[in-house]
Amino acid sequence: MVLKGEIKKGEYYDSVTLMNAARRLNSEKGVLDSAIVMATQENKGILKTSGLLLPEFDKADGSDLVAVVKADNADNAAAALARAWAIVKEKPAAKASSQGQRPNGLSGAMKDMPDANLIIISVAGRFAGSLAMDALSRGLNVMLFSDNISLETEIELKRYASSKGLLVMGPDCGTAIINGAPLAFANSVNRGDIGMVAAAGTGLQEVTAIVSNEGAGVSQAIGTGGRDVKKDVGGISFLAGLQALAKDPQTKVILLVSKPPHESVLRKIAAAARKIHKPVVAVLLGDEEHLLDSAGVMQFDTLEEAALVAAALSRGHDTSHADALLARRRLEEERLAIRLSAGKKPGQKHVRGLFSGGTFASEAQLVMKPMLGRIKSNVPFAAGDKLANSLVSEGHSVIDLGEDEFTVGRPHPMIDFSLRNKRIEAEAADPSTAVILLDVVIGYGANQQPLADITPAIKAALKTNPAVSVICSVTGTDLDPQNRQTVMAGLKAAGATVMPSNASACRLAALVAAACSKPSGRAR
């Protein structure tokens, strides 16, 4: 780790310019942290507490500008520092407003873009409802990234949208891909003919990424927010999305992703699906009865399976193409399990899943439970499996670090790995841990330097406990800014076993743990 800084005597910029520059600098290659600030005593104090203060900054005062970069090596630090000065000197991009200002409020934005038909709302929850209603009344479809919106408001918004033939994605909708544009936490994927509706954000990221990595593509990916498929909301947006895809000439295959909807909502989805003359594939995580099968929907248990089938259908294959691919993956998982279970110590038998994506935490429990039995979690399917303390794992455990209990006052774990990194090291120190199971989500909105942030923790864990296995998957594509292949290679180099999907990683983790629990301590 290298800290490098520079002083520009007598230079000055405004706060917004400098903070934007620091944010951009943080996404430069190898940069772990950075700051570009006026060298006031107060700012030097903050730099010190952030571990970014250099001795030479003593020479700078409040009328000087300082830039400091913490990077993984000297070359990257020097390159980033040089880039810092270029960034702050960049002229701001031309504003959309004819008056050369950022639009203030919806009216100003509409004036700037009178043809807009979609608004993304990311303001504090208590203000988002009225803004969304205003947008709907102006004929805009709405993506509500904001959460903390009351159920009553959600219902009101969605009913109003429905009456106007508009769509409300959210609240708490973190992922969508509309007309090829990834919105919020989303990935750069191939464009294609698979349309998706999802009430599960990371689930939608996983299926869009798998489809794209298989050479197929996405027409539209519509998020609805997890509460949409509950009884009270009644699946208003889910059904509207399904209808829209049914009518969309670009969409040839439809893929539905959700945790099990309420029975009444499921009946509506089934009724709608029956009328659609396009292949409909679904994964309703936790719905073991496959209630949509009777409606002609091809329903699967994992995100991976559903995405591979959708991709196969899109590319003109039948479902056996996906079956064959999955069979090959399972053979590879068994082979790897034999290798990874070797060398485990007595008593080293538990899986510890540490997830940034809530859907992945759910999928992990569903995949591993048949092989391992009881799995404790902070987001369990059965109340009896609730962890007494989310900070302390028990037996086989799956933790969703994106839950509110972990995220209040700090960035989401897809952005900030620090909390999970500490937990990785803590789990490695537990002698009963056989496998640390992780998801790594890349793409827009996610951590822009995942390798720099997570590999030190993985290496430290393997140093603490060389017999532990770190198994993970990378959700994303090679088109993403972080590049999936690069991230996978970096994780492997750090000692992790990287699988092609979350479900595959979970299967492998369960195989290893199951083998370690057998008297022989080996997978068969």
Add this chain to the structure above:
Amino acid sequence: MTKAISCGGLVKPGSWRVHSRFGKAVNFTGGEGMVFVVKPEVGGGPLSIVLDGTDFADFCVSLEVTDRQIIIDGTAFRRDGIPLYRDFPSLPSGAEKNYAANLPALKAFLCARSPKEGVARAFFAPDEMPLTCNFERAVQRRASSAAELFRGGYFRKGTLLLRGLGPGLTPAGDDAICGLLCGLNLTARLCGRDVSAVSAEIVREAMGENLISNALIRCAGEGRFFEPLRLLAETASAQKPDFAAAGRRLSLCGASSGFDSAAGFALALELWLGQENLALAAGGINGFEGRN
């Protein structure tokens, strides 16, 4: 043709030299003092000369001020021909009640509209700040803690945390302190209270090495408003406030300065209304109670 729109009452005679230059403002210094030559959209102020019809990119390199004239780049403007800027808000009857009624909407407005680099969310919605840089997080944490200290009556400690906070030339924390001081003085004026001790303590602790901030804080310590904040104070005192219009003016004042000062002003209103409630419950009003 260049026209002088207004001049602040605290613009002192002297020879001034350029301190710093932005797209809509050129800041002049002379010793400890400052004069700001600004475009009309930035608005007037006690230390501001508002000029219309000029391009600041290659203009405004020299400033001479006498009792009778203001000479900018050799062009003289008669002082008695320039309207004097009005420092204090003009408030309607019932302003107290309206402030109380409008405060939640004002805070909501500031959280929704102010730049994310500003302090409004740190003051009023600290759990809703999606931040990624450590420095940014530290700034927001400090701002948030400062607001809590002010709420607890710890004006000195709150000021020390907020002073100089923020990466830019005019730190967001200093702007917020200015807004707070303006708000405290205004509410004191409304109720006939004396906040001079608290105000003086905040000014004393807030003074740092930043000449611009110091000049602004001195004005705010006397309860003198710059125009965007004055318009917001007047808007918030109305029965039916149009925050959108006031917000447009705030957004033109620096990168986030307008909104930061507004956040400080709203915090002052919150403190005042809280004190009012406490004092009424205790059976009397004795002004702001400061703690160390």
